[in-house]
Every structure is written in structure tokens, then in C-alpha cells.
Amino acid sequence: IAIVLQHEEQRCQYLSRQAKLMLAIQDEVASMSDSDGSQSPFHHILPKCKLATDLKKAYDSLCTTGVMRLHINNWLEVSFCLPHKIHQIGSHYIPPNAIERSLKAIRPYHALLLLDDEKVLLTQLPVDCSPALVRVIKTSSATKNIQQLAQDADLALLQVFQLAAHLVYWGKAIIIYPLCENNFYMLSPDANISTYSPLADQFAQQFPGNDILTVLSKFSLPTSLSQFKNPLAPPMQEAQLVQMMIWMLQHRLLIQLHTYVCLLVPAGGG
Incomplete structure (x- = not known):
């Protein structure tokens, strides 16, 4: 968020304008508080300040789902996730080091199981996402191992490993053994x-x-x-x-x- 705000400040003074707006509203609320009693400026700032709304949305999202996705100044996208928040089985959270070990253990005979519907998942992708990621999502199947997935998607196996690990890290997929009748x-x-x-x-x-x-x-x-x-x-x-x-x-x-x-x-x- 800080990097994007720095970029927008250099481009169009976005941070300065938003900060001045917040201070002006705070001063206005402070003058009202002298006559009407104490009021919180926060609830007055939110409807009028885009940056304040984005920061609140980021905080709420990380506290609830562990995933944050914003468009700062309605333009630049910022996304972030807390792995220990989105990876859990029942009430048990999976520690980040266990997630890292599992990502390194992905093999060609494993399968990629998407946790969301394909269409829903595609709508959640950034506009400038890798076309290879779209192909992996569209080609993946619970009955198909990763080696076959790479062949069907016409991608290098190493690249599919990286894309599969990316989807798992963000809580959009899990690694399983391909479905077969003997499982x-x-x-x-x-x-x-x-x-x-x-x-x-x-x-x-x-x-x-x-x-x-x-x-x-x-x-x-x-x-x-x-x-x-x-x-x-x-x-x-x-x-x-x-x-x-x-x-x-x-x-x-x-x-x-x-x-x-x-x-x-x-x-x-x-």
C-alpha cells in the first residue's frame, strides 16, 4: 500500500489531497463537537474519503478472511494474504512453515483441486494476470495429474508447479492425488x-x-x-x-x- 501511495503521490498528489480532506473533515467535526458534544470524525470521513474507505476495507478483510484486494485511487491494484488465516482445517490453522513444505513437495503425479468454481475464480483474477494462470485454471481437473495438466495447457511442467503453488498459497486450490476408483x-x-x-x-x-x-x-x-x-x-x-x-x-x-x-x-x- 505504501509503495502504491508513493507512486500516486508522485503522479497526482493523491495522498496529499486525501490527507487534506481528512484534516478538513476532522476540523469541521471538532468545531461541531464544541457545541453538540463529542463526535467521532471517523464516521464523517469514511463516506467522503476514498483512501480512508480503502484502509478500513484492508483492515477488515485481513481480520476476517485474511485476504485483501484493493484498487487504490480506483486504478492500481494491491493484493495481499495472510496464509495462516486462509489455510485451516476445521478450527485448526495450518502454520506457514507447513504450507511452505507442502508447496515444495508438489510432484507431477499430484492433482490440482480448485476450491472455487472456475468462473468465480476467473472473475477474481487481476486484469493483468498471467494468461498461463488462466489456462491452468481452465484446464485443471481433479482426475488429472499435474503432468497431464501441463501437457493439456501446453505449458512447461515447472511453470505449472509455480502456478499451482501460487493458487494453493492464496487458498484457491489444494493438492490431492487424482481421483480414481482405487482411492x-x-x-x-x-x-x-x-x-x-x-x-x-x-x-x-x-x-x-x-x-x-x-x-x-x-x-x-x-x-x-x-x-x-x-x-x-x-x-x-x-x-x-x-x-x-x-x-x-x-x-x-x-x-x-x-x-x-x-x-x-x-x-x-x-
């Missing part, structure tokens, strides 16, 4: 399974005729995607079940289970 999933211990949870209403709107608690009950025990799907169901219903899986992963309701093999060399070497 096993289970209800997350941090999942909000209350009947009156806001997620229950969102799920009902997204998938009419389906109850989120009924669907989640199928994952009380480890369940594979092939077990979740009905082999006799028509293709349209099968596609909807896959979308349900994606939705539940987006909202951190499910976790994937992994099997690891550990080979131990006998102590005697024989």
Missing part, C-alpha cells in the same frame, strides 16, 4: 456433521434430492470411489457422484487414506 476415502475427524451446518444447506442446493449426512455416512469406514459409485447407475448419476466426491474434498469433509510399504533389512544381513 480410499474416509470422513475427516474435523468435519462438521451437524444437521444445521451451513454446508448441509449448500450441499442440498448443489445436489437437489441428496442429503449430506446420508452421503457422509457411507464414509464412516474407509470406502473406495468404486464402492461409493453404483455400477448399475446411469452415466449421468455416476458423474454426479464424482462431483459429490469433489465437493466433499473441496470442503475438507473427506480425507484420503494411504498404504505405505516399509522394507526392513534383517539385522543379520541374511
Whole structure:
């Protein structure tokens, strides 16, 4: 914000004009306070001063969502995020160092899962954003690994890694293993399974005729995607079940289970 304000001050004295406006309103309120009692100049400044409105918006946004996006002087964009505010599972915040480690651990066999609808995410991008980022967003799929994503988007794998890390850092995506029928999933211990949870209403709107608690009950025990799907169901219903899986992963309701093999060399070497 300071850098942008310095630029606008040199270009059109924006900071000086806004500061004079604030001081004038403060003096006006001070003179009114002598006769009408004490009044706060803050509420009088906000409707008349764009900079004051922007600074308040920045503070409120960082305190609530952890993400700030402003257009100073209705022109230059400033964006910033607090990773520890936007990355959380249930009531548990993920520390920044854990986020950094996870970004370095992205591999070609992972998949990029967008947390917002593609159209919504595209509207949130800056006007001058990288065209490569737009291509990654439009090409990404929960069933496609990052190497295939790079090929489909016609981008270098390293560039896709960087763009994927950027989306994860800003809380717009998470890294998962590509959806396949052999993957096993289970209800997350941090999942909000209350009947009156806001997620229950969102799920009902997204998938009419389906109850989120009924669907989640199928994952009380480890369940594979092939077990979740009905082999006799028509293709349209099968596609909807896959979308349900994606939705539940987006909202951190499910976790994937992994099997690891550990080979131990006998102590005697024989």
C-alpha cells in the first residue's frame, strides 16, 4: 500500500489531497463537537474519503478472511494474504512453515483441486494476470495429474508447479492425488456433521434430492470411489457422484487414506 501511495503521490498528489480532506473533515467535526458534544470524525470521513474507505476495507478483510484486494485511487491494484488465516482445517490453522513444505513437495503425479468454481475464480483474477494462470485454471481437473495438466495447457511442467503453488498459497486450490476408483476415502475427524451446518444447506442446493449426512455416512469406514459409485447407475448419476466426491474434498469433509510399504533389512544381513 505504501509503495502504491508513493507512486500516486508522485503522479497526482493523491495522498496529499486525501490527507487534506481528512484534516478538513476532522476540523469541521471538532468545531461541531464544541457545541453538540463529542463526535467521532471517523464516521464523517469514511463516506467522503476514498483512501480512508480503502484502509478500513484492508483492515477488515485481513481480520476476517485474511485476504485483501484493493484498487487504490480506483486504478492500481494491491493484493495481499495472510496464509495462516486462509489455510485451516476445521478450527485448526495450518502454520506457514507447513504450507511452505507442502508447496515444495508438489510432484507431477499430484492433482490440482480448485476450491472455487472456475468462473468465480476467473472473475477474481487481476486484469493483468498471467494468461498461463488462466489456462491452468481452465484446464485443471481433479482426475488429472499435474503432468497431464501441463501437457493439456501446453505449458512447461515447472511453470505449472509455480502456478499451482501460487493458487494453493492464496487458498484457491489444494493438492490431492487424482481421483480414481482405487482411492480410499474416509470422513475427516474435523468435519462438521451437524444437521444445521451451513454446508448441509449448500450441499442440498448443489445436489437437489441428496442429503449430506446420508452421503457422509457411507464414509464412516474407509470406502473406495468404486464402492461409493453404483455400477448399475446411469452415466449421468455416476458423474454426479464424482462431483459429490469433489465437493466433499473441496470442503475438507473427506480425507484420503494411504498404504505405505516399509522394507526392513534383517539385522543379520541374511
